[in-house]
Amino acid sequence: MRKRVIFLVVIVFCLAIILSGTCYAMQLLSKDEALKKVFGPDAKIVIENKELTEPKLAEAIKRLDGNLVYSLKGSKSEHVEAKTSIDFYFTLKDGNKTGVAIFDEEPGKWGPVVFIIAMDLEGTVTRVEVLSYQEKRGQPIARHSFMSQYEGKTSKSPLQVDKDITGISGATISSRCATFAVKKAIVLYDELYLNK
Numbered sequence: 722m723r724k725r726v727i728f729l730v731v732i733v734f735c736l737a738i739i740l741s742g743t744c745y746a747m748q749l750l751s752k753d754e755a756l757k758k759v760f761g762p763d764a765k766i767v768i769e770n771k772e773l774t775e776p777k778l779a780e781a782i783k784r785l786d787g788n789l790v791y792s793l794k795g796s797k798s799e800h801v802e803a804k805t806s807i808d809f810y811f812t813l814k815d816g817n818k819t820g821v822a823i824f825d826e827e828p829g830k831w832g833p834v835v836f837i838i839a840m841d842l843e844g845t846v847t848r849v850e851v852l853s854y855q856e857k858r859g860q861p862i863a864r865h866s867f868m869s870q871y872e873g874k875t876s877k878s879p880l881q882v883d884k885d886i887t888g889i890s891g892a893t894i895s896s897r898c899a900t901f902a903v904k905k906a907i908v909l910y911d912e913l914y915l916n917k
Contacts (some may be wrong), residue, residue: 722796747863749850756893771809808823835852836849836852876908
């Protein structure tokens with residue numbers, strides 16, 4: 722009997738170790754659900770696709786510290802391709818644009834994280850949500866208490882963890898990944914719509 726109990730304890734311990742190293746893939750919102758969450762359930766949406774070409778491409782890369790995709794040593798995420806074709810989701814009221822959102826995928830610590838960043842037409846962030854992630858400790862970035870820090874941020878904001886954004890202890894890469902995604906959305910909208 723004692724051998725059986727010891728055997729079961731060893732099995733449970735081994736399973737706990739194996740499962741503690743597992744990434745948790747979470748799908749929190751579909752694109753449609755995310756658009757409804759940031760613009761409201763009755764919002765009329767139109768999509769405009771813009772190509773990021775020179776010289777705006779070079780300027781966007783410069784403003785994003787040399788890259789269109791977040792990259793940090795220590796990330797074990799699969800590669801995320803930099804995109805120069807961007808879909809802008811505009812909400813309309815009485816035929817006039819009232820807000821814009823961008824979906825962005827960035828590599829987190831363990832896998833890609835997908836965000837929606839909503840802004841007003843002046844490029845001020847109004848809401849940020851996580852659609853999906855594959856993180857072990859990065860789940861807290863999906864909480865409103867973390868994401869609400871980005872509301873009101875503009876192209877003039879530093880957008881740096883430990884400067885104007887409070888990171889999450891134990892989820893530094895996830896915190897920085899989210900901050901990069903917000904900064905990137907602001908920069909892309911600014912370059913392609915505001916800086917004519």
